[in-house]
Amino acid sequence: MSGILKRLLQPFLAVALGLALGLGIAALGGDSAWVILKALLNSAFGSRYDFGMTLFYSAPLVLTGLSVAMGLEAGLFNIGAEGQMGLGALAAAAVGIGFPGVPWPLAPALAVFAAFLAGATWGAIPGWLRAKRGSHEVIITIMMNFIAAGVASYFTLYVFKAPHSQNSETSSVAAAYLIHPFAFFMDAPVSAALLLSLVIAGGTALFFRRTVAGYELRAVGANEMAARFAGIDVGRSQLLALTFAGGIAGLAGIPEVLSASGRFRMGFSPGYGFMGIAVALLGRRRAMGIIAAALLFGALQKGTAYLELDTQHVTRDLSQILQALVILSVSADGLWRWLKNDRL
Amino acid sequence: MKKNSLESFAPFAVEMKGIRKAFGGCVASRDIHLQVKAGSIHAIVGENGAGKSTAMKMLYGMLKPDAGEIWIRGEKRRWRSPQDAIRAGIGMVHQHFMLAGPYSVLENIILGDEPRLALGWIDRKAAREKLEALSARYKLTLPWDQEVAALGVGMQQRIEIIKLLYRNASILILDEPTAVLTPQETAELFVQLRRLRDEGKTVLLITHKLKEVLELSDEVTVFRGGEVVGHRLTQNTNADDLATLMVGRKVNLRAEVPPPPQLGEAVLQVPELGFEVRAGEIVGIAGVEGNGQSELLAGLPRGFAGFIPEDRHREGLLLDRPVSESFVLGHQRRKPYGHRFCGIWMLDRAAIETEYARAAEEYDIRPRSPQVNARDLSGGNQQKVIFAREMGLRGGKAPELLVAAQPTRGVDVGAIELIHARMIQVRNEGTGVLLVSSELEEVMALSDRILVIYGGKIVARFARGEADEHKIGFYMGGGVA
Structure with a gap:
């Protein structure tokens, strides 16, 4: 038990330190740190609606965080979660528009499946290139983000465009596809789609703990050469890692499409895919850690949303400053060793 | 340290008194007492995990002792970091070198302690002059402008040593310095270390190779289970005595090898080099490293065989x-x-x-x-x-074929004994064993047949007992029959 507490202590202190530093910087602007903190907390957790919005922001972050972690475990850096998520969301919407006759319990399942498939395909491409051609996944996944944005924009504007809308968004999915928000959170679009994040988190934990494929994938990430010498098909593990990573990221748009807007809106993501990198790092690539980190970042996202209104001088950009400082203080390994007094 | 007639009253270069260190609940050092005379080569021996490295890390300021005192040249000292220890004239060469591959030799040596010109420019001229002086004094020459990554391990180690001298270290700690060296490089290193001692430096040598201890050191302190279990003047001890101290029981330094059983079929054929390994024999490849051993190993099939990798x-x-x-x-x-x-x-x-x-x-x-x-x-x-x-x-069930590349490199006496015994055991049970080792003694002790590799070719073949160290050494060095 004390072992668990000890392991939790460092990230907890790191988060506290990062927040304290960030609030200190914000306070230089003229508002008191206390006022900013209160505004933050109030906006993130102040009411059922506020908390619901925090959860709504957190759910995709769990998935993009898991996606990035999946790559990292195989020694690959998946920067492409943003694009994989976008295409997954588009695919979910496309199915919802294209097959309006599917009955209720099947319809959302079909959309989820389509989202996973689209994301997985988008992840498999850099995975395949890495495995067969040795192309660096960072460059490929970054570029694939731009391609994904282009593809999404084409389909949104020319194939599924909502006829009377001024916005770049598709028309609505059929009603049978919608997953209705819980009434508890008032108007916040938190639905059973939230559970999807938790199920996937549990699933990846099981995958790594119980399957040979998960073990091999991690072995490749831990020591590619030793894995190769041990007869593990390194390329296959890499392909598998990025395919799964893509599929998981592909699901991140589900709450938006099936519960919030009921359609695909271009630019719906405030950067979930990129924040997933931070979530994976802060969460130490573990399911529970990623869920906690996603909640934190979700709360920051929501907490800072109306900061301009609540304070005189601080804007919502504080969210990014706080995220950055939290990551910096978490990764300050030397500091923690010094505190533990193990080394001088 | 000056040598003078009062030498026997001179303070110890290093003295550790009652040092203790625990990690969590695990005590790594218990009541360590160590006295090192100035101007001597002092071997610290013990099996892996005996607490040698922990003790040295405390001496070097990388770890903070929980209790006890460290005295340097008669003064009680406390380190807050290795920087303090370095300032007090202590230097350490780690087992895994701490060098920046893409930088030149000179840049690596001055890294962290560069002579500066105005505006923070590095004064390369001053650095070079200082290094030339050091290299002349200690007869350690190096290609200053070569990229470190292109140099062999022997050279890299020399860089590490000069690095310490450049920082005016007078107490040098070397952690398993010969683990990665060829016999020739080892011999060269010993010459250099003796020269350093004769120039007044104090050398602490962490090792578990008893042969080297006996050859090089003046005194020996033996660690076991986090404690100091013995101290000897090297001239008054021998390998069996030290091994017994290290392991805590009588150790058989030479594996007993019964005659080979009936040979079976070939389990490995290497036509490129013209040899095969049959079930029930140990074939030893002797040779100085870099003569085609790695290429041979890379070409062997993996998967069906047991494989002890080189690295x-x-x-x-x-x-x-x-x-x-x-x-x-x-x-x-x-x-x-x-x-x-x-x-x-x-x-x-x-x-x-x-x-x-x-x-x-x-x-x-x-x-x-x-x-x-x-x-x-x-x-x-x-x-x-x-x-x-x-x-x-x-x-x-043992594998049909076992390939063991440098199986005892960087491995302590107790483990060597066990690993050798195991190799013989599986051989007796019908496994074919291919042993590739740069430790000639090991090859000679274990192998039923010895093949000498040089320049990527097998240049000599001997049956067990057919050749002595000199004869094999002759072929290892490229001698032509």
Whole structure:
């Protein structure tokens, strides 16, 4: 038990330190740190609606965080979660528009499946290139983000465009596809789609703990050469890692499409895919850690949303400053060793 | 240190008094007392995990002792960091060199302590002059402008030593300095270390190679289980005495090799080099490193054979994962670790832990826990993990062929004894063993047939007992028959 507490202590202190530093910087602007903190907390957790919005922001972050972690475990850096998520969301919407006759319990399942498939395909491409051609996944996944944005924009504007809308968004999915928000959170679009994040988190934990494929994938990430010498098909593990990573990221748009807007809106993501990198790092690539980190970042996202209104001088950009400082203080390994007094 | 008539009253260069260090609940150093005379070569010996490195890290300021005192030249000192120790004239060459590959020799040496010009520019001229002076004084020449990555390990080690001299170290700690050196490089290193001692430097040599201790040192302190268990003047001791102190029991330094059993069929054929390995024999490849051994190993089939890789860190272990994961590496789809469930290969963690516990017991792997990361095991224990894995402990059947490349490199006496005994045992049970080693003694002791490799070719072949060290050495050095 004390072992668990000890392991939790460092990230907890790191988060506290990062927040304290960030609030200190914000306070230089003229508002008191206390006022900013209160505004933050109030906006993130102040009411059922506020908390619901925090959860709504957190759910995709769990998935993009898991996606990035999946790559990292195989020694690959998946920067492409943003694009994989976008295409997954588009695919979910496309199915919802294209097959309006599917009955209720099947319809959302079909959309989820389509989202996973689209994301997985988008992840498999850099995975395949890495495995067969040795192309660096960072460059490929970054570029694939731009391609994904282009593809999404084409389909949104020319194939599924909502006829009377001024916005770049598709028309609505059929009603049978919608997953209705819980009434508890008032108007916040938190639905059973939230559970999807938790199920996937549990699933990846099981995958790594119980399957040979998960073990091999991690072995490749831990020591590619030793894995190769041990007869593990390194390329296959890499392909598998990025395919799964893509599929998981592909699901991140589900709450938006099936519960919030009921359609695909271009630019719906405030950067979930990129924040997933931070979530994976802060969460130490573990399911529970990623869920906690996603909640934190979700709360920051929501907490800072109306900061301009609540304070005189601080804007919502504080969210990014706080995220950055939290990551910096978490990764300050030397500091923690010094505190533990193990080394001088 | 000046040599003078009062030498016997001179303070010790290093004195550790009652030093204690624990990590969590595990005591790594218990009441360490150590006295090192100025201007001497003092060997610190002990098996891996005996606490030698921990003690030296405290001396060097990398770890803070929980209790006890460190005295340097008669003064009590406390370090806040290695920088303090460096300022007090203590330098350490780590087992794994701390060099920046793409930089030149000169840049590596001055790194962190560069002579500066205005605006922070590096004064390369001053650096070069200082180094030339040092190299003339200690007769250590180096190609100053070469990229470090292109140099061999012997040269890299020389860089590490000059680095210390450049920082005016008078007490030099060397951690297993010969682990990666060829016999020639080792001989050269010893000449340099003796010269340093004669110039008044104090050398602390961490090692477990008794031969080197006896050859080089003036005094020896023996560690076991985190304690100092003995101190000897080198001239008054011998290998058996030291080995007994180190291990805590009588050790058989020379493996008993019974005559080979009936030879079976060839289990490995290497037509390129014109040799084969048959079931039930140990074929030893002797040779100075870099004569085609790595190429030979790279060309061998993997998978069906047990394979002890040359470089266990790079090729054999998942260093930052729990050691039990390294233990099953390559066997994850075999019983009892892996089994199919609805078409998916599942991993049986419980079986892994059970088997690992059995292997840890049988091979005396310490610590026993399957949860510690492989990196935190000593070299000897890491090698035992690989050995246990490759010997097919699972199911108890040894592989048809065992390829062992440098199986005892960086491994302590107790583990060497065990590994050698195991190799002989499986050979007697009908495994064909290919042993590739740059330790001539090892090859001679174990091999039923000895092949000498030089320049990528087999240049001589001997049966057991047919040739002595000199004759084999002659061919290893490229002598033509």
